[in-house]
Amino acid sequence: MKQPIGIFDSGIGGTSIWKEVMHLLPYESTLFLADSANAPYGEKIKEEILSLSIKNTEYLLKKGAKLIVVACNTATTNAIATLRETYAVPFIGIEPAxxxxxxxxxxxxxxxxxxxxxxxxxxxxxxxxxxxxxxxxxxxxxxxxxxxxxxxxxxxxxxxxxxxxxxxxxxxxxxxxxxxxxxxxxxxxxxxxxxxxxxxxxxDSGLAVAKQTKTVLEKNNLLAPKTALVDHCLYSNKDAVLLKQFVPLKSAKVAYLDF
The missing domain is CATH 3.40.50.1860 (Rossmann fold)
Structure with a gap:
């Protein structure tokens, strides 16, 4: 499937996961959201973390994400169970190693x-x-x-x-x-x-998350064909200039997005 892998985090930190996914799955397109306007999630109550995670998930689904990586330990531990119960796409979480x-x-x-x-x-x-x-x-x-x-x-x-x-x-x-x-x-x-x-x-858990993403894509027949055109789009709702500093791929689109 040519649809992108969706990835979200409370901020730019999730780019550490994005890099691992991109390197392991070079034929996959990605769509990354850095919710930096609400960072950090780690000091928020569970209900707020869940609300923000739902918001991020629904944006990624609206843009056609075929799988969503919750590239945030706090969001994984507080929200991923509800996300999996609510939405049909596979979710990959992250937790300390x-x-x-x-x-x-x-x-x-x-x-x-x-x-x-x-x-x-x-x-x-x-x-x-x-x-x-x-x-x-x-x-x-x-x-x-x-x-x-x-x-x-x-x-x-x-x-x-x-x-x-x-x-x-x-x-x-x-x-x-x-x-x-x-x-x-x-x-x-x-x-x-x-x-x-x-x-x-x-x-850290970055490579393990990328490997699990590949495994779940294979299991669900969601891998993109090796002939697919690859597109990487990364968005921040606070500071796209800072986000760009953490994205080494020149061909990637990095921009501000009000979400």
Whole structure:
């Protein structure tokens, strides 16, 4: 099917997922929504997160999306069950990489840096209980990190100082795996690698989400033909100039959209 893969996030962070999907599925067109005007979702109540997720979903469906990737940990944990019950298209969610971290840790201590909305969700706690039995999981709310990224302050001293307050206490407790539980956070990896010991493994879920997207497309006979013309459209309802900085593909259309 030539219809696009729809992807939405609370902001530009979801482009980290978009890149993985685009690279793994080069013949697929994509339609990406960055709801930066309402970022971050992580501090909002569940009802508001659900309302925003429905709004984003219905726009993507109106534009013909054949599958929707909820490229936001908070929206996945708080809204994806309702979205799957309500709409006929397949949905791909994202949640922190607790299982691979639990399998990899040597110290038995795993740090999770995520939003309040993700860490307080029942899905996160169920996943942790299922896959991290006997593992010490240190939960850290990354308050302010999404805001700084959305403000274009990724490389700022303010960002490094804030990260230090979150990361160093987890290192002191023996953490050897750091799970990034927000799609904005992979953009922090170069900074984190400069701040933490090299023997600490950083995990995110981007590639796993892309692989699951491919699997679901194949299962539902939704893959685009390899002869299809590919079109990538990415929209922000706040700052298209900033969004463009996170989109390396010159042929992609990046624009402001009031949605």
């Amino acid at each position: 607790i299982k691979p971290a639990a399998l990899k840790t040597q110290t038995g201590v795993v740090g999770v840096l995520a939003t309040k909305g993700t860490l307080s969700s029942s899905l996160f706690h169920n996943t942790t209980k299922m896959h991290a039995s006997g593992i010490r999981v240190i939960e850290q709310v990354g308050t302010g990190l999404v805001d700084l990224i959305e403000e274009g302050k990724l490389e700022s001293k303010e960002m490094r100082d804030l990260l230090a307050t979150y990361i160093y206490p987890m290192i002191a407790k023996g953490m050897d795996c750091l799970v990034l539980g927000c799609t904005h956070y992979p953009y922090l990896i170069p900074i984190l690698k400069d701040m933490i010991p090299s023997d600490i493994t950083i995990l």
